[in-house]
Amino acid sequence: MVLALSLALCGPAAAQFGPLPPAPEPVPAPQPAPSSTEDDGLSTAQQLLLFGAGIALIGVIAWVIMRDAKRSAPVAERPAAGDERKPSTRERERQQRQRRDKAKAARQQRKRNRSR
Helix, strand or coil: CCCCCCCCHHHHHHCCCCCCCCCCCCCHHHHHCCCCCCCCCCCCHHHHHHHHHHHHHHHHHHHHHHHHHHHCCCCCCCCCCCCCCCCCCHHHHHHHHHHHHHHHHHHHHHHHEEEE
């Protein structure tokens, strides 16, 4: 009985939809207007000029960065231009001892400042 009742209700529901209207006619695509001026893009000379300007710009940026890096580098660590001698063994040992003493003092200072 439930099946018969549900089929009876489906008929009027389907009748609510009438026939579909006809599809509109497709509009033809507009033809592009013929162009009297042709754009060939950049000439070879213009391309070379742009390429050269780009290289020059990158070169200037690199020069500015290198100049700034040289100015801000620590003076003590830069070797002198004509001073290319190697330190003697005793001098290397003395420098190593100084570095170790400095590191030991820094460790002790950190221990003193440590919160307990």
